[in-house]
Amino acid sequence: MHRPSPIETQLATELAEARPDLVPGFTAELPGARAAVLTRLWRALAHEPLPWVTRRVRGAHSLALRLADGRALHGPHADPYATDAYVTAVRLDGVRYDDAARLMTDLGWPHSAGFAAELDHSAASLALSRADREFPAKKWPGRDWEWEQRVVDGHPFHPNCRSRPGFSAADQLAFGPEHRSAVRLETVPVAAGDCLLTGDWPDELRDGGRLLIPVHPWQAVHVLKDGPGEPWRTAHPLMSLRTLAVPGGPHVKTALSARLTSSVRDISTYSIEAAVTLSSFATDLAARTDGLLHITRTLGAASANSPDLAAVLRESPEAYAAPDERVLPVAALATTDLPGSPSWLAEFTRLTLGVGLRLLDLGVALEAHGQNLLVVLSGTGAPLRLVYRDLADIRLSPARLTRHGITAPGLTGRLVTDDGTTLRRKLFGSLVAGALAGTAGSGPALATALETAARDLPVTPDLTALLEGPLPAKALTLMRLTPQTPGDQWAALPNPLMPAR
Structure with missing residues (x-):
């Protein structure tokens, strides 16, 4: 019988305080969530150029991975494009593993411990997301953010599909789009002369000689730590978590300096500088597609010369x-x-x-x-x-x-x-x-x-x-296990049009 991990226990305890009605569902969803994360990890182990895997042997009904330290991993054949959770367990030298975090811990590769904690958080957060989901009704949603709320499982191929370290159960319920909450955005006033601004900044986000920069409430408390900002508008979180839709207004991309999936989601000065130039150029280029592509225009972008305090305003896709x-x-x-x-x-x-x-x-x-x-x-x-x-x-x-x-x-x-x-x-x-x-x-x-x-x-x-040729895909697990290597790393996936060899 699976023993709950410390993170699963912690989230269950927090959930009992925040939403006790979800605790039974959370517990029931844990096995499926573990399988979903393990399936994504097995895809990576089977196809990414991991230096600790020296050989992959396809059998009639299974796949064997020979490891550099002499051990062997056995599991099912890995379709790199499958989205179902088809891996419920793998075996490392004959020992059965049904969750990705424990497997990664025992593999003992460089940076395994940190990655294992992320995998553990991913499975627990995924179980929480599934416990609170509303099954799709036959009638399609009417607003853009309602579509985004239906994407419960996150990234279809990343083992960290729902990893949100630093977010308590209450934080996830308050800010995760799949939990269908509205978020009260705040603003922080900054002297205009101390800001980098491109594009137009609306009057409602100005106060005399100061710019009012929209801030995600989690960022205000956990990163800026200056206490809550001034309440501004209520908005609906989108799939990226840090971008929110203001009803009747723009989409607001906020700095949210937390590690979500793989990256820390701040907003660089480079992005602010390039935002409006890119938007104008891409909008003109999209006109060459005979109306088949539209770009959501960047209205304005501002930064208090810090990636932790910045925002980008974009038009809503509903305009198209x-x-x-x-x-x-x-x-x-x-x-x-x-x-x-x-x-x-x-x-x-x-x-x-x-x-x-x-x-x-x-x-x-x-x-x-x-x-x-x-x-x-x-x-x-x-x-x-x-x-x-x-x-x-x-x-x-x-x-x-x-x-x-x-x-x-x-x-x-x-x-x-x-x-x-x-x-x-x-x-x-x-x-x-x-x-x-x-x-x-x-x-x-x-x-x-x-x-x-x-x-x-x-x-x-x-x-x-x-x-x-082979199909390129980001080597997402390799990137988490080699954080000292900057930039993207890549896997060459078997082309689905070509027979397996």
Whole structure:
């Protein structure tokens, strides 16, 4: 019988105080949550270039991993594109493990202890999210944030899909979008001369010679530690947790200096400086897609010269949907019946790949994962066009832009590269190995959709690379186990269109 971990016990204790009615559901959801996290970890162990795994041996019914220290791990075959929790246990030298945290602890690799704590928190938080979920009604939500509240399980492939260290049970209930709470944003006044400001800053966020910077209440208490700010507007948290939708107003991206999934979510000075320039450039470029892509414009961005006290105001994606249409993040498609139709999935794949490859050819690689990429659906569910938000991690190729007679924006730094591998990794890793795989739910379904959609797409070197080579995906577990290595690290996943060898 599984013994609860300290984090599971802690969350259960906190939950008994905050929402005692959820304790039975939390307990009941723990086994499934552990399996979901273990499945994501097994995918990483099976496919990422981990230096502690020296060989992978495919048997008739299982997969064996030979470790550098002589031990062996055994588990089921690992479909890198599957979203079901199909791994309930693996065996390390014959010992059964049914949770990812205990397995990672006993593997004993560098930085295993810290990563194991994150995995433990991920499973416990996931159980809490599932315990409080509302099962989707047949009627689709009417507002954009209601779609985001349906994404209960978080990242479909990251073992830290729900890791929120530093967040108590009460914090998660108050601030997690899946718990459907409204959040009262606060503001901190800063002398305008001490701020970096790009774009327009609304009058309601000005006080004489001071800018009022919206602050997430968790940030105000745990990071700024100057006490609560001035109450401003009530807003609804979106999937990223730190971005919130103000009813009738903008989406507000706040600094939230907590480690969520992998990264600490502050807002860099570089992002503030580039925000409006990127927005204007990307909006103009999207016009070359014949109305199939819209960019949510950045209205204004401000920082008190600190990544811990900054905010970005963006227009709502609802601006690009007619009254009889729905706009939703691609991650929320898995909460509908739409991906179950092969013809619908092929049509959606054709739309997203066509737009993504068109922009890549022009010189812009979108980070089009299921959170940043949204789709506009007709009243009958047909995918009509796309909306993209949050340009902070796209990549621009001056050489490709110049080839098409497009003047590159005056930006330098990490956003700018002409390296083809880097550009393709950015798009393919987020869109195909991320958004499309998460929507399809399995390798076979993804393969069918890609094969069908590709017949109608222009043949370019980028499309050929996608269809004939390994599929890049961020090596999310390797990155957590090698924090001393800066930047993204990558895995080469088996192409779903090519038979396994």
